[in-house]
Amino acid sequence: xxxxxxxxxxxxxxxxxxxxxxxxxxxxxxxxxxxxxxxxxxxxxxxxxxxxxxxxxxxxxxxxxxxxxxxxxxxxxxxxxxxxxxxxxxxxxxxxxxxxxxxxxxxxxxxxxxxxxxxxxxxxxxxxxxxxxxxxxxxxxxxxxxxxxxxxxxxxxxxxxxxxxxxxxxxxxxxxxx
Amino acid sequence: xxxxxxxxxxxxxxxxxxxxxxxxxxxxxxxxxxxxxxxxxxxxxxxxxxxxxxxxxxxxxxxxxxxxxxxxxxxxxxxxxxxxxxxxxxxxxxxxxxxxxxxxxxxxxxxxxxxxxxxxxxxxxxxxxxxxxxxxxxxxxxxxxxxxxxxxxxxxxxxxxxxxxxxxxxxxxxxxxxxxxxxxxxxxxxxxxxxxxxxxxxxxxxxxxxxxxxxxxxxxxxxxxxxxxxxxxxxxxxxxxxxxxxxxxxxxxxxxxxxxxxxxxxxxxxxxxxxxxxxxxxxxxxxxxxxxxxxxxxxxxxxxxxxxxxxxxxxxxxxxxxxxxxxxxxxxxxxxxxxxxxxxxxxxxxxxxxxxx
Numbered sequence: 001x002x003x004x005x006x007x008x009x010x011x012x013x014x015x016x017x018x019x020x021x022x023x024x025x026x027x028x029x030x031x032x033x034x035x036x037x038x039x040x041x042x043x044x045x046x047x048x049x050x051x052x053x054x055x056x057x058x059x060x061x062x063x064x065x066x067x068x069x070x071x072x073x074x075x076x077x078x079x080x081x082x083x084x085x086x087x088x089x090x091x092x093x094x095x096x097x098x099x100x101x102x103x104x105x106x107x108x109x110x111x112x113x114x115x116x117x118x119x120x121x122x123x124x125x126x127x128x129x130x131x132x133x134x135x136x137x138x139x140x141x142x143x144x145x146x147x148x149x150x151x152x153x154x155x156x157x158x159x160x161x162x163x164x165x166x167x168x169x170x171x172x173x174x175x176x177x178x
Numbered sequence: 179x180x181x182x183x184x185x186x187x188x189x190x191x192x193x194x195x196x197x198x199x200x201x202x203x204x205x206x207x208x209x210x211x212x213x214x215x216x217x218x219x220x221x222x223x224x225x226x227x228x229x230x231x232x233x234x235x236x237x238x239x240x241x242x243x244x245x246x247x248x249x250x251x252x253x254x255x256x257x258x259x260x261x262x263x264x265x266x267x268x269x270x271x272x273x274x275x276x277x278x279x280x281x282x283x284x285x286x287x288x289x290x291x292x293x294x295x296x297x298x299x300x301x302x303x304x305x306x307x308x309x310x311x312x313x314x315x316x317x318x319x320x321x322x323x324x325x326x327x328x329x330x331x332x333x334x335x336x337x338x339x340x341x342x343x344x345x346x347x348x349x350x351x352x353x354x355x356x357x358x359x360x361x362x363x364x365x366x367x368x369x370x371x372x373x374x375x376x377x378x379x380x381x382x383x384x385x386x387x388x389x390x391x392x393x394x395x396x397x398x399x400x401x402x403x404x405x406x407x408x409x410x411x412x413x414x415x416x417x418x419x420x421x422x423x424x425x426x427x428x429x430x431x432x433x434x435x436x437x438x439x440x441x442x443x444x445x446x447x448x449x450x451x452x453x454x455x456x457x458x459x460x461x462x463x464x465x466x467x468x469x470x471x472x473x474x475x476x477x478x479x480x481x482x483x484x485x486x487x488x489x490x491x492x493x494x495x496x497x498x499x500x501x502x503x504x505x506x507x508x509x510x511x512x513x514x515x516x517x518x519x520x521x522x523x524x525x526x527x528x529x530x531x532x533x534x535x
Contacts, residue, residue, distance in 0.1 A: 027245065027269050027287055030497065030520060090435075090455070102455075114455055116477075133497060135478060143330045 029110075029138065029152060031159040034131045035167040039174040041128040045097040045119040047174055048130070051075055051089050057173040058166045074104065083107050090114070110136040110155035130170060132163050238485050239297065239529040240492045241282045242501055243270035244518030250284055250293075251501075251517040252300050253492070255485045255528065258503055258513050262300040266293035271522050273481070274315035274324060275529040279339055282529065283324055285312035292326060294342070297529055306342050308335065314399075315525050316357040316366070318381070325366055327354035334368055336384065346384045350377050356399035356439070356524070358408070360423075369396035369410050376410055376421070392419035393430060398439030398524070402446040403486075407464065409449055411437045418451055420464060431467060433460040438479070439524065443506055444486040450506070452479035452493055459493060459502075461509055471509050475502035481523030487530070494523035 037044055047057050052066030054077055063078040073089040085108065090100035102114040115134035122128050136159065140150035148154075237256040244251060248270060252262040267286025270293070274283045282295040285308075292312055294304035310328035317324055317339070324337040327350075334354055335347040351370025358367050359381070366379040374396065378388040393412025396419070400409045408421040413436055420429045434453025437460070441450050448470065449462040457477050461470040477497025484491045484506060491504040494517070501515040501523075 027271075028496070028520075030246070100455075133477070135497065 027137075027152070028112075028135055029156055029159075030133065030135055031156065031163055032131070032133045033160075033163040033167055034129055035171055036122055037128045037130060037171045037174050038126065039128055040126055041097060041119050041121050044128040044130060044170070044174045047170060048097075048117050048119055049092050049094075049099050051092075051099070051101070057170045058162075059169045060162065060165055109139050109149055109158055111139055111141075112137045113159075128174070130167060132167060134159050134163070238487060238531065239275075240483065240485070240501070240523075241273050241275060241284075241295070241297075241527045241529065242481075242492075242494050242517045242521050242523045243273050243284055243527075244499075244520060245269050245271055245287075245496070245522050246499075246519030248286075249518050250282070250295065251521070253501065253515055253517075255488060255490065255492070258490075258515055260515060260517060263518065264295055264300055264302060266295075266302065267291050267305065271524050272313050272315040272326075273523055273525040273527040274317040275527060276317045276321040276324075276339065277530050279321050281339065282527075283315050283317065285315050285326060287311045287313060287329075292324075292337075304342060306337060313524065314354065314356045314368070316359050318359045318363045319361050320363050322363075323359075323381070325357050325359065327357055327368060329353055329355070334366070334379070336381075348379065348384050348386070350386070351375055351389070355397045356411075358399050358401040358526075360401065360405045361403070362405070365405075365423075367399060367401065367408055369399045371395050371397055371413075374412075376408070390419075390421060390426075390428070392421075392428070393417040398437075398452075400440040400442055400449065402442040403444055404446065407442060407446055409440050409442070411440050411451060413437060413454075418449065418462065420449070429467060431462055431469075433462070433469070434458050434472065439482050441482045441484045441491065441526075443484060444489075448506070450482055450484065450491050450504070452482050454478050454480060454496070457495075457497070459491070459504060473504055473509060473511060475504070475511065476500050476514060480521070481525065481527060483523070483526050483528045485528045485530075492523075492528070494521035494527075496520050496522055 052064050054064045055061045060079050061077050065076040067074045075087050077085040085106040086104040087101050088104050092099050097119040100116040113136035117132045120129045138152045138155040140146045237254050240253040240255055242251040248268055250264045250266050251260045254261045266284045268288035270284045270286050272285035280297045282297050284293040292306040296303045311330040312326045313329045314327040324339050326335050333347050333349050336345050338345045352372030354368050355371045356369045366381050368377045376390040377386050380387050392410040394414035396410035397413050398411035408423050410419045417430045433451045434456035436455040438452050438454045451460045459473045459475050463470045475493050476495025479493045480496050481494040489506045491506050493502040499519050501517050503512045505512045
């Protein structure tokens with residue numbers, strides 16, 4: 001948890017590199033994490049699909065502001081260190097219990113990020129499995145040498161940190177609340 | 179004819195199927211042969227291959243690059259099963275197949291090289307060093323030239339499949355991605371992702387003849403069987419540009435979110451487009467300029483090729499590490515084949531039998 005906040009803080013202070021729609025390196029990165037939660041899928045899904053309330057389960061998020069722009073739904077996440085992330089909702093699939101979203105802008109050290117979270121029935125009754133998969137690129141889009149903090153490893157570590165903390169937080173929130 | 183027979187028997191007995199080797203053999207054994215003589219010998223060589231290896235080469239194969247585990251999965255499209263997994267260079271993306279040469283070429287972005295696979299026994303036989311980041315690959319229909327787009331250095335290189343030494347190179351638009359060659363071998367088309375155009379290259383002079391403005395961030399490219407229709411897949415504005423190469427008329431059509439690659443049906447009536455962020459394939463009716471249907475596939479679909487004999491489209495899913503198979507007659511998902519981590523298969527990846535060629 002400290003690690004991810006430190007990384008977020010670092011990225012916010014060192015760069016205001018916007019998530020532009022221009023070039024990126026040819027190798028996309030994937031982070032794919034799963035967790036088993038001792039709670040009914042419906043209960044877990046209710047938390048996951050609530051796009052305007054991520055602070056209820058992600059420990060790095062203090063506030064979520066939901067906004068509608070025409071047909072599109074956005075949220076601004078405020079992080080513990082004061083940084084913000086603007087995200088766009090892509091779809092909510094009730095049948096598959098799957099939500100898709102993407103990052104519009106952030107100070108995080110990765111770019112072109114899109115992800116989904118899916119909730120499935122667990123192996124045992126009353127259990128759920130949650131899978132969180134993200135696709136993104138490192139920040140630096142040109143030829144090596146790659147500046148420190150803008151490489152594949154930094155991008156991967158940051159997303160790993162967000163997912164690990166988030167899934168642990170989701171487990172805690174779903175298993176504790178009634 | 180005695181000489182040809184002699185060479186064929188050498189090939190058969192040693193299972194040496196390298197054209198370079200054969201040409202060298204011919205040069206040493208038959209010095210007085212002209213180029214035409216070599217050409218005739220090459221033709222007879224390919225005939226002998228198809229006849230002696232009919233048991234292993236009658237089925238079509240799909241060569242799927244797996245970026246995350248540095249392998250290529252070989253699918254038998256007759257049974258839709260993976261029959262081989264081959265270790266290649268680091269972070270393989272692009273693919274091109276040469277059925278008469280019995281070769282598959284794989285571009286490895288991170289190891290900056292091209293792996294050469296012998297498709298008769300599915301083993302790695304060569305590695306072509308490229309100083310840059312090779313992404314898109316294409317083989318000329320005569321199989322004499324392999325083209326590779328070097329993303330980092332904004333150039334395209336032409337490699338002789340005979341000597342595997344770089345023969346020519348050309349600076350091109352920003353971030354060249356997909357490439358295709360016209361059926362008559364004369365024209366090479368390249369999508370330049372960051373300059374939003376297709377470069378049209380004369381393969382004889384190796385110069386740019388024309389630039390065609392397309393949508394935003396063209397990545398994948400497809401050419402219909404006759405070469406009449408050319409399509410660029412424009413990632414950022416979720417469109418396809420279809421260009422009539424005879425009249426130069428361009429039509430833009432909307433597809434799904436962040437499309438990546440496309441393939442024409444053999445009859446040139448429909449175009450299949452992978453939508454990476456919708457996990458779907460859009461089937462476009464070209465004449466009526468509308469969407470026929472949208473088919474759900476695996477997660478983050480990228481490369482697509484159609485096997486014209488069984489009318490099945492193969493889609494490499496980067497997110498779910500598998501290949502979706504669509505029946506193009508019914509436009510239904512037939513099956514899903516487990517491949518490897520981060521399947522991409524960027525390029526035309528179906529290897530057809532050589533019989534009849």
